[in-house]
Amino acid sequence: MFQRLKNNYRTIFYSLLTTSFYPAKAFAQWDNMNMREGVTQVSRDVFELHMLIFYICVAIGTLVFGVMFFSLFRYTKKRNPVPATFHESTKLEFAWTLVPFLILVAMAVPASKTLQDIYQDEEGEINIQVVGYQWKWEYKYLEDDINFFSNLSTDQDEIYNLVPKGENYLLEVDEPLIIPVNTRVRFLITANDVIHSWWVPDFAIKQDAIPGFINTAWTKVEEPGIYRGNCTELCGKNHGFMPVVVKVVEQEEYDNWIISKKNEAIKLAELTEKEWSLAELTSRGEGVYEKNCVACHQASGQGMPPIFPALAGSEIALYDKSRHLEILMEGVQGAAMQSYANQLSEVDMAAVITYTRQAWGNAENGDGAYVVPKDIVEYKKPKI
Amino acid sequence: MSAVIESHHDDHHHGPAKGIMRWVLTTNHKDIGSLYLWFSFAMFLIGGAMAMVIRAELFQPGMQIVEPAFYNQMLTLHGLIMVFGAVMPAFVGLANWLVPMMIGAPDMALPRLNNLSFWILPFAFGILLSSLFMEGGAPNFGWTFYAPLSTTYAPPSVTFFIFSVHIMGASSIMGSINVIVTIMNMRAPGMDLMKMPLFVWSWLITAYLLIAVMPVLAGAVTMMLMDIHFGTSFFNAAGGGDPVLFQHIFWFFGHPEVYIMILPAFGITSHIIETFARKQLFGYSSMVWAMLSIAILSFVVWAHHMFTVGMPLAAELFFMWATMLIAVPTGVKVFNWVATMFRGSITYETPMLFAIAFVVLFTIGGFSGLMLAITPADFQYHDTYFVVAHFHYVLVPGSVFSIMAAVYYWIPKWTGNMYDERLSRLHFWLSFVGVNVTFFPQHWIGLAGMPRRYPDYALQFADWNMVSTAGAFLFGASQVLFLFIVLKTVLGGKKATPEVWEGARGLEWTVDSPAPYHTFSTPPKVS
Numbered sequence: 002m003f004q005r006l007k008n009n010y011r012t013i014f015y016s017l018l019t020t021s022f023y024p025a026k027a028f029a030q031w032d033n034m035n036m037r038e039g040v041t042q043v044s045r046d047v048f049e050l051h052m053l054i055f056y057i058c059v060a061i062g063t064l065v066f067g068v069m070f071f072s073l074f075r076y077t078k079k080r081n082p083v084p085a086t087f088h089e090s091t092k093l094e095f096a097w098t099l100v101p102f103l104i105l106v107a108m109a110v111p112a113s114k115t116l117q118d119i120y121q122d123e124e125g126e127i128n129i130q131v132v133g134y135q136w137k138w139e140y141k142y143l144e145d146d147i148n149f150f151s152n153l154s155t156d157q158d159e160i161y162n163l164v165p166k167g168e169n170y171l172l173e174v175d176e177p178l179i180i181p182v183n184t185r186v187r188f189l190i191t192a193n194d195v196i197h198s199w200w201v202p203d204f205a206i207k208q209d210a211i212p213g214f215i216n217t218a219w220t221k222v223e224e225p226g227i228y229r230g231n232c233t234e235l236c237g238k239n240h241g242f243m244p245v246v247v248k249v250v251e252q253e254e255y256d257n258w259i260i261s262k263k264n265e266a267i268k269l270a271e272l273t274e275k276e277w278s279l280a281e282l283t284s285r286g287e288g289v290y291e292k293n294c295v296a297c298h299q300a301s302g303q304g305m306p307p308i309f310p311a312l313a314g315s316e317i318a319l320y321d322k323s324r325h326l327e328i329l330m331e332g333v334q335g336a337a338m339q340s341y342a343n344q345l346s347e348v349d350m351a352a353v354i355t356y357t358r359q360a361w362g363n364a365e366n367g368d369g370a371y372v373v374p375k376d377i378v379e380y381k382k383p384k385i
Numbered sequence: 386m387s388a389v390i391e392s393h394h395d396d397h398h399h400g401p402a403k404g405i406m407r408w409v410l411t412t413n414h415k416d417i418g419s420l421y422l423w424f425s426f427a428m429f430l431i432g433g434a435m436a437m438v439i440r441a442e443l444f445q446p447g448m449q450i451v452e453p454a455f456y457n458q459m460l461t462l463h464g465l466i467m468v469f470g471a472v473m474p475a476f477v478g479l480a481n482w483l484v485p486m487m488i489g490a491p492d493m494a495l496p497r498l499n500n501l502s503f504w505i506l507p508f509a510f511g512i513l514l515s516s517l518f519m520e521g522g523a524p525n526f527g528w529t530f531y532a533p534l535s536t537t538y539a540p541p542s543v544t545f546f547i548f549s550v551h552i553m554g555a556s557s558i559m560g561s562i563n564v565i566v567t568i569m570n571m572r573a574p575g576m577d578l579m580k581m582p583l584f585v586w587s588w589l590i591t592a593y594l595l596i597a598v599m600p601v602l603a604g605a606v607t608m609m610l611m612d613i614h615f616g617t618s619f620f621n622a623a624g625g626g627d628p629v630l631f632q633h634i635f636w637f638f639g640h641p642e643v644y645i646m647i648l649p650a651f652g653i654t655s656h657i658i659e660t661f662a663r664k665q666l667f668g669y670s671s672m673v674w675a676m677l678s679i680a681i682l683s684f685v686v687w688a689h690h691m692f693t694v695g696m697p698l699a700a701e702l703f704f705m706w707a708t709m710l711i712a713v714p715t716g717v718k719v720f721n722w723v724a725t726m727f728r729g730s731i732t733y734e735t736p737m738l739f740a741i742a743f744v745v746l747f748t749i750g751g752f753s754g755l756m757l758a759i760t761p762a763d764f765q766y767h768d769t770y771f772v773v774a775h776f777h778y779v780l781v782p783g784s785v786f787s788i789m790a791a792v793y794y795w796i797p798k799w800t801g802n803m804y805d806e807r808l809s810r811l812h813f814w815l816s817f818v819g820v821n822v823t824f825f826p827q828h829w830i831g832l833a834g835m836p837r838r839y840p841d842y843a844l845q846f847a848d849w850n851m852v853s854t855a856g857a858f859l860f861g862a863s864q865v866l867f868l869f870i871v872l873k874t875v876l877g878g879k880k881a882t883p884e885v886w887e888g889a890r891g892l893e894w895t896v897d898s899p900a901p902y903h904t905f906s907t908p909p910k911v912s
Contacts, residue, residue, distance in 0.1 A: 012419075014520055030668075032833070033829070033830075033831035033833045033845045033846070033848075033849075034830075034832065034833060034849075035832050035833065036765055036832045036833075037834070043761075044597075045766055047761045047762055047764065050759055050761055051756070051759075051762045051765065053755050054755065054758065054759055054762065058752040058755065058756065062503060062748065062749070062752060065719060065720070065748065066745060068723055068727065069723045069726060069744070069745075072723065072726040072727045072728070072729070073726060073731060073741065075732075076662075076726065076727065076728055076729050076731055077730075077731050078663070078730045078732045079730070081413065081728065081729070081730050081731075082415075082664065082730055083730065084663045084664040084728065084729045084730040085599075085664060085727075085728035085729070086664070086665070087664065087667075087728075088664070088665040088668070088669070088725075089667065089668050089669075089671075090666050093724070094668055094671050094717070094720075094721075097717060097720045098717055100573055101713050102713055103714060105710070105712060105713070106710045108709070108759065109705070109706055109709060112759045112760065112761055113702055113705070115761040116701060116702065116760050116761050117698065118699065119761060119764070120698045132401070134539075144748045158754065159447070160448055160841060162446065162447040162448070162449065166446060166447065166844060168844070170446065170843055170844050171841060171842065171843050172843050173444075173586075175507075194533070194538065195531075195533050195534040195537075195538050196531055196533075196628055198693060198768060200768075200836070202765060205761070205764055205765055206764070207693050207764045207765065207767055208693055208695065209693050209694045209695060209696070209767075211622075211628075211629060211694065212533065212622050212624065213621075213622020213623060213628070214627075214629070214695065216694075216695035217695075221865060226427050229594075230834075231834070231836045231839075233767065233768040233769070233837075234531070234768060234838045235457070235526065235527045235531070235534065235838045236534065236710070237457070237525075237534060237538060238454045238457065238525075239453060239455075239875060240453075240455050240457075240838060240839065241453065241836075241838075241839035241840050241841050241842070243455075243839070255750070263814065275792065297798075306520070307452065307520050307521050307541065308540060310522050320740055325876060336537075337538055344679075356911045358602070359538070368563070
């Protein structure tokens with residue numbers, strides 16, 4: 002009942018604000034104009050705080066602007082040719098210093114309390130490391146030894162307006178983070194290259210992911226569902242294209258998912274052992290390239306020099322297989338190129354190197370040498 | 386003092402030189418004031434054009450007219466140019482024109498330094514803008530240039546950016562020294578500190594803030610330079626440094642910086658409201674104390690820009706409380722302005738319209754600022770369009786409107802001609818509607834979850850982005866009208882009287898309109 006009344010007030014308030022410049026019906030969804038309440042205790046507390054301070058501001062604003070517009074209307078030169086001469090009042094000035102101060106104290110109390118709740122960051126039942134990369138997220142389940150990357154899955158053609166945009170345009174990923182409902186989950190947030198920020202509005206979590214440092218956040222989600230968020234710290238060219246998607250499921254579904262992820266890992270290990278043909282590697286590599294490399298080096302392999310060099314016709318891609326492997330494994334010091342050693346499986350690593358040595362006429366112009374998964378395993382062995 | 390006493394008849398021997406060299410070599414505070422103002426207007430148009438690129442790209446979801454990489458260069462340069470090229474030099478220009486006339490001084494205390502501090506600015510911005518044509522493009526890391534995006538991952542042009550920031554900083558520091566020395570030493574006999582016009586007070590405080598924080602900015606960019614070229618690791622965790630250190634240093638500069646851009650606006654607004662309400666400003670001394678409190682508090686609130694970097698609870702609480710405290714002196718100022726209007730005798734010339742809009746819209750920006758101070762809520766607002774709406778409300782209908790108000794208010798004194806009242810009202814209303822249509826909906830899309838610095842966005846933000854873009858183009862176009870009105874006033878118009886405005890108070894209204902090339906060669910008596 003009260004909730005409905007509150008919502009009505011909100012709707013009326015926004016209608017008043019908006020009817021002045023656009024027919025309200027075109028903007029039927031008021032949810033698109035306010036903070037979401039979210040699905041955790043913390044997110045609801047934050048929402049309450051937000052509404053509380055909003056109403057306080059509206060009240061103060063009404064009062065101050067009320068007096069002001071009354072004066073502007075009533076005390077024009079026409080209506081009040083002779084101005085008053087008062088220009089100070091210690092009592093009044095004392096009052097309007099003290100009263101706002103007291104209002105502020107009243108706001109600071111609940112705000113400080115909520116902040117303390119947010120900072121209860123002891124270990125969770127599940128602990129997940131979140132790592133920001135240019136421009137994707139990696140999730141590592143610390144108890145279960147599972148990790149994977151989460152990339153934007155919106156088609157480039159949608160972004161460049163060649164095909165209609167889907168419902169979750171820019172808010173969809175190839176593999177979402179999965180967590181169980183009603184479980185305390187703690188996130189250990191960091192980054193691999195520049196600063197990113199991991200935001201899920203429905204959990205009221207926004208924590209910067211900072212290279213070399215680990216920040217923590219926690220949540221206990223009360224409703225299963227899919228929750229979408231964003232990177233909120235400018236992290237370079239594709240800052241707008243690395244969404245966060247969290248799927249919250251029942252405990253049983255979560256357990257099954259963990260088991261299937263572990264089986265996947267076993268299958269992947271088998272793939273590493275398999276004998277690969279050049280054609281198989283090249284075709285797998287194309288997929289890996291599209292997912293991980295096109296953002297900088299472009300689908301055409303032309304890159305965006307000087308920051309992102311061209312691969313098509315590059316000396317290294319043509320003639321220097323071992324340096325090629327080394328760059329992918331170690332990254333390039335002081336440049337945007339990062340190490341992919343932990344991001345790609347042995348199979349995908351071999352496949353993408355092979356692909357870039359075959360595509361865009363590189364095979365014809367260069368030595369055509371290619372790499373198989375076992376080479377990567379060999380490279381990774383500790384050198385004595 | 387006896388050395389500077391001249392007879393009144395000597396005045397006309399010192400008219401301006403002829404031709405372009407007048408402007409290059411000038412040491413006259415009025416000439417330099419005009420140079421600053423024209424320069425800042427040029428930067429306002431360039432930075433504005435970049436804003437139009439940004440808004441045009443955001444008109445609809447999807448990438449239409451620019452690539453994300455170029456979009457980032459636009460938003461970076463837009464911010465840098467508007468802050469360092471438009472707003473700050475405009476206030477320095479106003480200080481040059483007005484401070485000597487308001488305190489009854491013949492000129493600024495250090496005229497050659499004054500010339501130098503202006504003439505290095507075009508080079509600073511020439512260097513910055515030239516980076517657009519360099520390989521790898523212009524700086525693309527936001528006007529806040531957080532490391533390591535601005536160091537290890539920056540385009541090669543970052544070095545030019547650093548050099549350019551150094552020059553801007555040097556210019557600001559020289560300008561501030563000049564303002565302080567002028568105010569401290571050259572006030573007319575009888576003008577005590579607590580009798581100074583509020584614009585002079587606001588600039589005295591601003592100048593101290595600038596001297597305190599510009600070297601900090603210089604330190605930050607120098608550390609970047611060392612990290613990029615000389616193998617240090619101030620901001621590189623892999624070398625034992627700390628990327629968050631950069632943010633602390635930057636915002637220790639950055640927060641006082643935002644007050645640098647608003648304090649002179651407080652001074653201007655006070656004068657205009659007092660004049661057109663025909664009633665002495667309410668609470669002069671509390672206005673001064675409020676500005677001083679705001680300036681002092683500005684040094685202890687910087688980390689409210691960084692609530693999400695993972696500071697300890699105690700730090701978050703401290704910065705939340707300290708930030709909320711700023712609402713008290715700011716509130717005092719707003720109440721004083723309202724009390725000045727109360728039972729006044731008000732007329733609505735264009736400067737007054739801009740000043741009233743300033744009070745209302747700056748207060749709205751203050752409200753959203755208060756909301757942002759609440760740390761738990763800031764976790765939701767931070768780096769969304771809510772923040773963009775907030776700081777544009779305090780900067781555009783705040784600082785920029787106050788500058789426009791000042792131009793309309795003092796241009797009859799500068800040129801001797803009245804501006805076109807009808808056209809200028811049209812300019813006001815177009816700007817007023819434009820600014821609100823642009824920025825008000827950004828509160829909503831920010832709350833609903835649209836992050837800032839995004840070249841593209843999810844579909845639920847499409848409607849309001851379209852509205853916002855329409856407003857931005859209206860606002861942009863109406864500034865061309867402003868240019869026209871100013872030019873028209875410079876070239877001719879109804880002659881202005883020395884007083885110009887019926888209710889105006891202050892020494893600048895005692896000299897002729899236009900103000901002679903040299904004013905107050907003999908100091909006036911202030912009772």
